[in-house]
Amino acid sequence: MNIVFRKMQRIFNVAVWRYLPPCKEIVKTLSTSLDRKLTIRERVVTKLHLWACLPCVRYLEQSKYIEDAMHEYEESRAAEVQSKGLSEEARERLKDLLKTSAGLFALFSVF
């Protein structure tokens, strides 16, 4: 039974590799899938390919992993700057500037 199953899987894999687009194209589609929704056709082709191709499965997993890592990195950096703030000097400068331009703007908006 097991042997039959493996045999069938082998036939399936070879068929996918031979008759569907090669990894090179699939990998491009996989990249796109992280940015936009795939069309139905693209989805079916990729799914079939992924059933037959371990490296492409890994490529997708690892790309997602790097994406997560980037988010994580971003968050850790956001946490780092939590202690930072505007300097006193900048604060005063901004307030002065805002006061003047708010007044000017109100004055001009009349005319």
Add this chain to the structure above:
Amino acid sequence: MMQSDAVSLAVAKTSMQTGEIALDPVTKPKMQIDPTAWVDDHGDFLFRYAVVRLRDDSIAEDVVQETLLAAIQSITSYSGKATERTWLTSILKHKIIDHFRKSVREVPIDESDTDISGLDKFFERDDEWTGHWNNDLQPYDWNMSPEAALQENEFFKVLQNCMSRLPARVAGVFALREMDGLDSSEICEALCLTASNFWVMMHRARMSLRRCMESNWFKKI
């Protein structure tokens, strides 16, 4: 007519003194907005938001300043539906994109940015299966335990290092998408890219980063 002008003028005069702007004094008498209070209420928040993305304190200060000034000019379009902070943040976001656009424009446009023929080597084979992964370059099992790796500082250093090896524009686009979470359409519009250029650059960044992390980080474990 004369009278209403006189009223507005009076309002403007008080604004000059207090720095406050009354939003449409006739219909919304209670909506008083005080721009100087923004500095204390939201200044630090906006500054931190900017500094994470711009990586430079003084540039971040400048951008916050631009944001607040722009906010004053568009104050009449502020409907009061969103909170003040959300509204200011959305202006800030645009200012940051503007800044990025300027700095990216200064990087000379390079045809090679959108050239992915360098990726062909991953799919070169001597047998009949050319177009499929090369045996030596195909992704191998990283054996990753996701949480463990991400907590290590070293991991991020390697990641940063890999990012810096990408061409500046490619890395910039990738960071805008993955770190700042902008939509692809926003990025294309801001940087004047076509959708296919954007996509090619993202693909290139992903392939190179994955490969770079594989050989520089996961091999060691």
